[in-house]
Amino acid sequence: MDINLEKAKEILILGDYTCVLFNGTQKHYSNQKGVRPLIEFLESNIDFSDYYAADKVVGAGAAHLYVLLKVKSVWAYVLSNAAKVILESNNIKVHFNKQVPYIINRTGDGMCPIELCVSGITDSNDALVAIRKRLKELT
Secondary structure: OOHHHHHHHHHHHHHOOOEEEEOOOOEEEEOOOOOHHHHHHHHOOOOOOOOEEEEEEEOHHHHHHHHHHOOOEEEEEEEEHHHHHHHHHOOOEEEEEEEEOOOEOOOOOOEOHHHHHOOOOOOHHHHHHHHHHHHHHHO
16 A cells, blocks of 8 residues: 555544545544535645545445545445445545445445445535535535
């Protein structure tokens, strides 16, 4: 694993963050759950193409957002099968602690609504539209 990805993972764990983007000198992080911080990073217009990402939970929705952020590599504590396929098919290196069939929703009784809303979507721009729509429905 790349030293910058190791450092992003370390920052994530020690800072008790939900996600971290790190490029060797600069870091961006969040304590928010879900995909909202990734959307905020996307909307910031920062070039994340030299960044490495560490995240507690990466499902298909988050994977599509990391593709749009153009990060070099992703480490996840929990990674869904679909997220792994999305990241690898977009040439983003993937490392994880635990791989699961899908991300479970917060109540623990079904699939994460974001993972569900992007199911079957292969284009990350289309996934972003679906994610934004689903987040509006959830609020």
